[in-house]
Amino acid sequence: MNIGGAIQMCRTRRQLSQADLAKLAGCSVSYLSMLENSKRDPTLSTVQKIAAGLRVPLEILFFLGADRGELSGIDKDLAGRLAMTALDLLNEPQGSPA
Numbered sequence: 001m002n003i004g005g006a007i008q009m010c011r012t013r014r015q016l017s018q019a020d021l022a023k024l025a026g027c028s029v030s031y032l033s034m035l036e037n038s039k040r041d042p043t044l045s046t047v048q049k050i051a052a053g054l055r056v057p058l059e060i061l062f063f064l065g066a067d068r069g070e071l072s073g074i075d076k077d078l079a080g081r082l083a084m085t086a087l088d089l090l091n092e093p094q095g096s097p098a
Contacts, residue, residue, distance in 0.1 A: 003047060006065030008036040010054045013090035024053030060086050 011021050018036070022029045026049055034040040035050075042050070051058040063071075064086060071079050 001062075001065050001067060001070065002038065003042065003061065003065040004036045004038045006061050007032075007050055007054070009064060009087075010056050010061065010090055011036075013087060014054055016054070021050065021053050025049040056090065 007021075011018070016024075018029050018032050022032045025032070025046070027046065031040065032050075035042050035046075047061065048058055051061045054061070064083060074082075
């Protein structure tokens with residue numbers, strides 16, 4: 001599982017700085033940086049806060065962070081299409097933050 005890579009990918013697609021996302025998620029910039037660089041393992045509650053800050057369903061964040069072996073029950077083509085669809089949705093304009 002590379003949840004840090006998924007967080008970074010979603011954050012950059014949302015055009016958020018680490019400082020912006022850290023503020024939305026209620027964590028420090030340094031902690032967020034460590035997560036994105038796989039130097040820390042976040043708790044589930046932290047990932048939930050980050051997903052909320054990104055305005056991304058938690059399940060999508062976990063799907064995008066899954067390693068190939070973790071998706072062995074899903075057809076590879078389908079997994080690729082799902083990932084591309086999820087990333088395309090991240091490019092859509094967002095309303096004002098809640």
